[in-house]
Amino acid sequence: MSERRLMMKLDRTGLQRMFVALFMLSLLLTTMHQGVAKAAELGATAPQSTQLTDIVINGQSLSSKAKLLLIDGKLMVPLKPFAEAVGATYHWDANKKQVTLQKWAEPLVLMERSRNKQQQLTFKVVGKEVYIPLRDVxxxxxxxxxxxxxxVQIQPQIYGKIKEQIYEGDLATAREALIRLGRRSVHPYIEAHYPNTELLSSVYMFPQGEALRYFTVNGDVLSLVEVKDGFPVVTYQGYVGAPFDKTFTMEYDPLERFLKNKAKNQWGTYPKINKPLIYEFTTGWGDSSTTFYGRITVQNKEELLGTTGDPITGLPADTKQIMKTFKLPWESRTDVQQAME
Incomplete structure (x- = not known):
């Protein structure tokens, strides 16, 4: 075979291999395109089953009722079983393409993914199921x-050791534990106004014998915090003073306005007080602050039981005990101490 004929044969062989390679590449791209199109029809980008065996919400297994998926790197769960597990209502609006979860005063809204809003809560529709991101929600x-x-265990704020303290502890232990959770309470966030000053002020009032609810004043807003569904939840709020401006004054008594039901812009149901309130009221500047301990009777009369300040000297024994425990010497717990589940 001449050199020229050999070269022509080699060229034909190379062209055939190239043609086969191009055909296979085209077939692969077509298959990939069809797969992506199918995923788009399902409203998901390559959902995958997870390796997790169980998701437990409030001690109840979710995995036995729902299929879990990994979508866009996030663990997703079906809307309905999740909402039922956490005790929330839900609504899927197909026209507006949004999901609404309602457990607290403010609804939680999930929107369809948008390039302009990367931080918003999103959802995915897979087949006929609406999936929501487990962690974010x-x-x-x-x-x-x-x-x-x-x-994966999903727990409310009150669980484990602090749950034991709040539900089974004595008054002093339970009250201290609940106050520690107070700033993480769930509520509608009535905007509080604060004085333009370094004055410190805090008010806590517990119904006598109780540890599962208390009143507190933050700025010019008074709130009632109650333990519900494993959370410290604000169930009532109202303004008990005119909004502060640059000039700070104390021309009003917030407790008097509340006790006479004169709070403004009230949210929730005004609580009926049928027992004395044990209070701790701290005010002052830095190290010069003073704390007052006392009781407000059912006739709305204030009984000052003791005062601490700087320096703390010559305090009666009862005042020292109240100071240490935020509990009256003769007081015992009377609210329901729920059994641990």
Whole structure:
């Protein structure tokens, strides 16, 4: 075979291999395109089953009722079983393409993914199911997540040791534990106004014998915090003073306005007080602050039981005990101490 004929044969062989390679590449791209199109029809980008064996919400397994998916790198769960597990109502608006979850005063809204709003809560429609991001939605509702091996536990704020303290502890232990959670309470956030000063002020009032609810004043807003569904939830709020401006004055008594039901812009139901309130009221500047301990009777009369300040000297024994425990010497717990589940 001449050199020229050999070269022509080699060229034909190379062209055939190139043609086969191009055909296979075209077939692969077509298959990939069809797969992406199919995923788009389902409203998801390559959903995958997870390796997690269980998701537990408030001690109840979610995995046995719902299929879990990984979508866009996030663990997603079906809307309905999740909402039922956390005790929330839900609404899927197909026209507006948004999901609404309602557990607290403010609804939680999830929108379809947008390039302009990367931080918003989103959802995915897979087949006929609406999927929501487990971690993001749980955090927004106030729950904590803990991964243990292949299990994810979703708990309310009051669980574990602090749950034991609040539900089973004595008055002093339970009240202290609940106050620590107070700033993370769930409420509609009536805007509080604060004086333009370094004056410190805090008010806590517990019904006599109780540890599962208390009143507190923050700025010019008074709130009632109650333990509900494993959370410290604000169930009542109202303005008990005129908004502060640059000149700070104390020309009003916030407790008097509340007790006479003269709070403004009230939210929730005004609570009926049929027992004395034990209070701790701190005011002052830095190290010069003073704390007052006392009781407000059912006739709305104030009984000052003791005062601490700087320096603390010559205090009666009863005042020292109240100071240490935020509990009257003769007071015992009378509210329901729920059994641990």
């Amino acid at each position: 749980s955090f927004e509702l106030g729950y904590t997540l803990e991964k243990i091996n292949t299990q």
